[in-house]
Amino acid sequence: MNNGTCPRCGSAEIISGLHVQGGDTRTVYVDIVEPDPPNRPFIWMPQNARSQFLADICGACGYTEFQAENYKGLNEISKKFSPRR
Secondary structure, three states: OOOOOOOOOOOOOEEEEEEOEOHHHOEOEEEEEOOOOOOOOOOOOOOEEEEEEEEEEEOOOOOEEEEEOOHHHHHHHHHHOOOOO
16 A cells, blocks of 8 residues: 555555554564574573564555564564574
């Protein structure tokens, strides 16, 4: 919906930039964490990146798109390490 119209119905009634919340107003996020190295030292801090989400919603049909707020941080870590699943 970057162009201001809904890709599903073509409406321009877009509600943009809404913060996505979980149950009990907890924020929903994704987290990428560096995996443990084979010979993990006693003192070790893994690198990680976390991102919350923004939503754009079509006011005419309800179509919704999500965007990660910290997409650059997620991309930087994902290039170095695979996400844990």
